[in-house]
Amino acid sequence: MKLNPEIVANIMGAPLENVEQFWPNIVAALEERGRNKLSFQVAILATIGVETGKFKPVVEAFWLPESKRKAYCFKMYDIGGNRAYKARELGNLKPGDGFRYCGRGFVQITGRANYKTYGDKLGVDLEGNPDLALDPGVAGAVLVEYMIDHGIDVWAARAFGIDRVKYSEERCLKKIRRLVNGGLNHYPKFKRLFKAFKQAAIA
Secondary structure, eight states, X not given: XXXXXXXXXXXXXXXXXXXXXXXXXXXXXXXXXXXXXXXXXXXXXXXXHHHTSSSSOXXXXXXXXXXXXXXXXXXXXXXXXXXXXXXXXXXXXXXXXXXHTOOEXXXXXXXXXXXXXXXXXXXXXXXXOGGGGGSHHHHHHHHHHHHHHTTHHHHHHHHTTXXXXXXXXXXXXXXXXXXXXXXXXXXXXXXXXXHHHHHHHHO
């Protein structure tokens, strides 16, 4: 493992014990899917660095007390909240689904439909037990599936210049960030981490 836990923790500024617990599961999921390329590892690590920072799967708005988190998720994702259209889009059709299927994991899958989709892909009952998305093995596997579904491996290879189609690194990195985030939130940090991990990977 060229990007070993010590290197990852040092570049990301994450607790080593978290990296040691979760990174091997992510690498195992990459191996299982036949996608364990250094370029893809780098894109995943840079994404984790901006999405969770401390290298562990999280629950959306985890910094809030539970009562306030429930209120936030109700407003954002529940069929009775302020964005019923978003609730329907996410498959949250029953009262309480907004909180039950709030974001979890490294990229925080959200909504009953996404929990069902990724649960079905992995053969895990995420819809029935959404907290499984925080389990080390499941969180890693969901992350890898999500990144593959969004074509991150393809754009990571292009960012490394190892794809037959040539694009600038900047274009590739912005594309990766938009595919994960929907925009360019925290892009400067993502770019810095990507370059640091890339340098470590090819050294």
